[in-house]
Amino acid sequence: MSEVDYADVQGLVRFGYGHMTSASYALVRVKNAAAAKAWLRSAPITTAVAQKPPPETAMNIAFTAPGLRTLGVPESIIAGFSHEFRGGLGQESRARQLGDVGKNAPSNWTWGSYGREPDAMIMFFAEQGQLDPFIQRTRDQNWSEAFEEITSLGTSNLDGDEPFGFADGISQPQIDWEQQLEKPRIQLGYTNISALGEFLLGYRNEYGKITDRPLVESDAAAAELLNAEDATAKKDLARNGSYLVMRQLEQDVRGFWKFLHEQAEGNVADAEQLGAKMVGRTRAGDSLVPIQSESIPGTDPRTVTQNQFTYESDPVGARCPFGAHVRRTNPRTSDFPERRPNALRKLMIMLGFGPKGFYNDLTSSVRFHRILRRGREYGSELLPKEALQAAPPNESPRGLHFICLNANISRQFEFLQNAWITNTKFSGITGESDPLLGNRESIPGCPVTGNFTIPGDGTLRRRVSGLPQFVTVRGGAYFFLPSLRALRYFARA
Amino acid sequence: MTPQSNFMVVAPIIPERETELRQLLDSMNHGPGQVDPNNALLPFAEFETLHFARFVILDDKTTEDVRVYGLSPRTYPLYLAFLGDVDGDANAFLGKLIKRAGKGLGKIFSCCQGFAADTDLFEWMKQHEAPAIAVYVNWRGRTVRQIREEAALYDALENYVDRNYATLHGLRPRELHDKLRTFVNAEQSAGRVTLSKEDPTPIRWQIKNLLHMIGFPLLGVLLSPLLLVAAPFYIFALRRLEKSDPEVSPTADQKHSENLSSFEDHDVTNQFSAMGSLKPGLVRLLTTSLVLKTVNYGARHITRPGRLGRIRSIHFARWVFVAGRERMIFCSNYDGSVESYMDDFINKTGFGLNASFSNGIGYPRTNWLVRDGCIDERNYKEYLRRHTLPSQVWYKAYPGLSAGDLEKNTRIRQGLEISSITDEQAREWVTLL
Numbered sequence: 001m002s003e004v005d006y007a008d009v010q011g012l013v014r015f016g017y018g019h020m021t022s023a024s025y026a027l028v029r030v031k032n033a034a035a036a037k038a039w040l041r042s043a044p045i046t047t048a049v050a051q052k053p054p055p056e057t058a059m060n061i062a063f064t065a066p067g068l069r070t071l072g073v074p075e076s077i078i079a080g081f082s083h084e085f086r087g088g089l090g091q092e093s094r095a096r097q098l099g100d101v102g103k104n105a106p107s108n109w110t111w112g113s114y115g116r117e118p119d120a121m122i123m124f125f126a127e128q129g130q131l132d133p134f135i136q137r138t139r140d141q142n143w144s145e146a147f148e149e150i151t152s153l154g155t156s157n158l159d160g161d162e163p164f165g166f167a168d169g170i171s172q173p174q175i176d177w178e179q180q181l182e183k184p185r186i187q188l189g190y191t192n193i194s195a196l197g198e199f200l201l202g203y204r205n206e207y208g209k210i211t212d213r214p215l216v217e218s219d220a221a222a223a224e225l226l227n228a229e230d231a232t233a234k235k236d237l238a239r240n241g242s243y244l245v246m247r248q249l250e251q252d253v254r255g256f257w258k259f260l261h262e263q264a265e266g267n268v269a270d271a272e273q274l275g276a277k278m279v280g281r282t283r284a285g286d287s288l289v290p291i292q293s294e295s296i297p298g299t300d301p302r303t304v305t306q307n308q309f310t311y312e313s314d315p316v317g318a319r320c321p322f323g324a325h326v327r328r329t330n331p332r333t334s335d336f337p338e339r340r341p342n343a344l345r346k347l348m349i350m351l352g353f354g355p356k357g358f359y360n361d362l363t364s365s366v367r368f369h370r371i372l373r374r375g376r377e378y379g380s381e382l383l384p385k386e387a388l389q390a391a392p393p394n395e396s397p398r399g400l401h402f403i404c405l406n407a408n409i410s411r412q413f414e415f416l417q418n419a420w421i422t423n424t425k426f427s428g429i430t431g432e433s434d435p436l437l438g439n440r441e442s443i444p445g446c447p448v449t450g451n452f453t454i455p456g457d458g459t460l461r462r463r464v465s466g467l468p469q470f471v472t473v474r475g476g477a478y479f480f481l482p483s484l485r486a487l488r489y490f491a492r493a
Numbered sequence: 494m495t496p497q498s499n500f501m502v503v504a505p506i507i508p509e510r511e512t513e514l515r516q517l518l519d520s521m522n523h524g525p526g527q528v529d530p531n532n533a534l535l536p537f538a539e540f541e542t543l544h545f546a547r548f549v550i551l552d553d554k555t556t557e558d559v560r561v562y563g564l565s566p567r568t569y570p571l572y573l574a575f576l577g578d579v580d581g582d583a584n585a586f587l588g589k590l591i592k593r594a595g596k597g598l599g600k601i602f603s604c605c606q607g608f609a610a611d612t613d614l615f616e617w618m619k620q621h622e623a624p625a626i627a628v629y630v631n632w633r634g635r636t637v638r639q640i641r642e643e644a645a646l647y648d649a650l651e652n653y654v655d656r657n658y659a660t661l662h663g664l665r666p667r668e669l670h671d672k673l674r675t676f677v678n679a680e681q682s683a684g685r686v687t688l689s690k691e692d693p694t695p696i697r698w699q700i701k702n703l704l705h706m707i708g709f710p711l712l713g714v715l716l717s718p719l720l721l722v723a724a725p726f727y728i729f730a731l732r733r734l735e736k737s738d739p740e741v742s743p744t745a746d747q748k749h750s751e752n753l754s755s756f757e758d759h760d761v762t763n764q765f766s767a768m769g770s771l772k773p774g775l776v777r778l779l780t781t782s783l784v785l786k787t788v789n790y791g792a793r794h795i796t797r798p799g800r801l802g803r804i805r806s807i808h809f810a811r812w813v814f815v816a817g818r819e820r821m822i823f824c825s826n827y828d829g830s831v832e833s834y835m836d837d838f839i840n841k842t843g844f845g846l847n848a849s850f851s852n853g854i855g856y857p858r859t860n861w862l863v864r865d866g867c868i869d870e871r872n873y874k875e876y877l878r879r880h881t882l883p884s885q886v887w888y889k890a891y892p893g894l895s896a897g898d899l900e901k902n903t904r905i906r907q908g909l910e911i912s913s914i915t916d917e918q919a920r921e922w923v924t925l926l
Binding site: 079080083086087091093094096097104119179185206207208209210211216221316335337349351352353354356357358359361362364365368410411414415418423424425428430443444445446455456458459460462463465 | 527614651654655658661662663664666669696744745747750751754755757758759760761790791796797800801802803805828829830832833834837839840841842844868869870871875892893894895897898900901904920923924925926
């Protein structure tokens with residue numbers, strides 16, 4: 001196995017830069033390709049090499065497909081990128097698939113669609129108080145000549161909570177950087193370890209295969225690029241790169257808590273409990289199902305008390321509803337409905353003669369659908385009790401700049417967003433999509449999608465209906481986060 | 494029990510009339526992938542035994558692939574396919590179809606060769622029939638009427654439960670079951686809920702089914718000495734082919750892929766039509782036939798209702814040879830996006846997928862017929878996308894209902910019909926509400 005050259009990987013893949021509490025994202029158009037390339041050649045891009053002490057500032061950069069074209073990347077190379085990346089997030093069919101309809105529709109976005117598509121996103125991170133000077137330093141003469149800013153997105157530090165007031169970012173896949181793990185054909189137990197190729201292009205993924213990516217001829221310009229692992233005569237332009245999905249998600253924090261309080265008829269504890277059922281964790285981030293004693297491969301020892309669980313102990317969703325946000329987005333299933341089947345049992349299950357229960361084996365295996373979350377919040381903090389008061393005039397919005405990294409947008413981000421978040425038929429339930437992210441738009445034959453079901457334990461389920469839309473998509477785009485080598489290749493004069 | 498059956502008509506399009514035909518088909522839709530169920534040409538919604546139907550122009554762009562075997566591609570006429578899944582006898586359905594929508598159908602088929610103003614529509618359709626080699630029905634015997642009645646039952650129950658939540662939520666499962674049984678009985682008496690009894694199973698079908706059930710394995714037993722002798726040679730030949738067959742999976746054209754997407758995800762269920770050429774030679778043809786006959790047999794006599802292996806999201810599916818035995822089409826109706834469909838296939842039924850599709854030119858390399866193949870996710874998905882055809886018109890009788898919904902509704906009804914339910918059964922039944 002080839003070792004990963006961390007100096008060639010942008011830092012964001014390996015680090016969330018948690019200690020750099022300030023960040024901002026510049027979404028830009030390239031005005032002048034030559035100037036942009038000149039700027040790129042001297043841009044201090046932060047790599048994934050671990051530094052001690054950690055750097056005080058960091059910068060990473062990613063490009064959309066139109067952005068690569070503007071830089072002069074030929075169509076023959078662009079054609080090597082995935083269909084989703086080339087098509088873009090704002091396409092009509094894709095928007096329908098991802099639930100970006102109604103208020104979420106790309107035509108309503110403030111950026112990312114219909115002529116407001118950025119060429120590139122430059123992400124700035126800094127320790128407190130250092131962001132502005134850092135950005136000032138970076139925006140030199142070349143920058144001004146090179147780029148025109150569509151928008152600059154600020155972020156805020158809510159100490160690990162997301163704007164609704166729940167602890168966020170607790171569960172992340174652990175990347176198998178050393179590529180030591182042999183992947184079985186059928187993974188019987190849930191694991192939190194993901195193959196490197198699920199996040200970094202040019203490496204083996206959970207299928208043991210290498211994802212689609214552009215390979216280029218080994219000419220002088222490409223001399224510095226790494227060889228492709230599966231086609232050694234070619235250079236792998238995408239190796240050590242990743243796809244970055246960015247979505248600006250505005251959160252109606254007041255609407256969220258107001259709804260919970262109405263449902264709870266003013267009882268604060270009940271409101272929080274309903275909120276926890278909808279999120280799938282308590283506000284402090286604790287799981288709603290008991291932590292198991294058996295360890296789960298790849299669970300960070302520091303998060304065992306919040307992450308060492310699966311939903312095996314909760315087959316009908318009585319503790320954590322099927323529809324809860326964290327259960328939808330990571331149902332913690334393995335490839336098989338049983339943990340220790342003998343050969344005959346395995347065959348029987350494969351042929352469709354497994355357990356007969358309705359809810360059994362309805363959900364896909366999660367190891368093919370993990371993402372690395374790297375987003376940040378924006379807007380000021382609003383505590384639940386403050387959220388019940390009327391909004392001051394011209395209140396500035398708050399939400400999440402959702403960012404995730406994955407090697408296969410279609411199988412990872414899009415699958416999650418479509419099959420698990422937006423799907424009104426997830427895990428055998430009906431008439432509801434994600435309680436936090438759902439758009440509540442009706443679909444043919446399903447006029448109601450705004451329910452939320454809390455299954456009972458041998459009793460009748462509780463059904464909350466009339467959920468308003470709490471989260472609205474304000475913008476978004478698919479980016480390619482190149483390796484440092486690819487960046488130099490793009491930036492060559 | 495009313496068994497389901499299917500029909501498929503495949504006829505060559507008159508080249509000069511292709512544009513007109515495409516316009517006619519488009520006129521049946523509100524937009525791509527969104528049929529008008531009451532359209533003037535073929536008002537699908539009026540046929541109460543029709544589950545799914547579609548018109549597909551078999552515009553196979555991959556015929557050049559045979560070149561990898563040193564063969565020169567044949568020029569095939571462009572075909573129009575019209576297919577559907579119905580309750581009861583397919584011929585009887587076609588009769589009704591012609592009676593009600595003969596004019597519209599005639600207008601469509603007049604764009605095909607050999608159809609004149611005085612042509613007998615039924616005869617012509619039978620002449621152009623393309624029988625399936627393998628068929629999958631999610632729930633044999635469940636009619637459109639039953640699906641609609643059970644969906645209405647579910648709505649009535651949910652409504653009642655929501656209105657009376659305060660009095661119902663504390664009840665033990667058996668008490669709740671009892672209460673809801675009483676409610677449904679009252680609704681039935683008042684004529685607000687209808688739960689029709691099953692029609693008797695046609696005797697002819699029963700006999701045919703029994704013969705089929707016995708016949709296929711019997712044939713296997715009778716031929717077993719021969720098969721045993723032939724097996725080593727067959728396996729040797731197949732392994733040689735598997736090692737040498739070329740893979741052809743260029744990236745699907747971006748425009749083609751985006752066009753397909755425009756037809757998808759308008760309902761919770763999607764249509765899928767994929768067409769391609771079979772690998773040349775007797776070994777592959779035999780393999781295809783044997784595998785698909787086995788799939789057909791298993792789907793008909795062995796699988797549990799609602800399941801195809803571990804997959805529970807397919808409503809109807811079929812494999813059909815198109816005009817000769819060189820090309821094949823696979824058509825299905827499945828829930829969710831095409832990405833989740835493909836993932837389900839790879840991860841849950843990869844072996845079956847490999848066995849049935851690896852005889853197509855270009856399929857990712859398999860080993861021992863069932864191994865590897867689709868695990869090569871990238872090549873498999875591009876292969877499939879490249880072979881997928883847009884379905885110009887696609888009708889589903891129960892929009893908004895997934896196969897999971899149908900199963901849940903049926904289970905709810907079945908549970909309701911148990912007069913003395915056990916605690917265990919009642920507990921499980923309550924989770925369905």
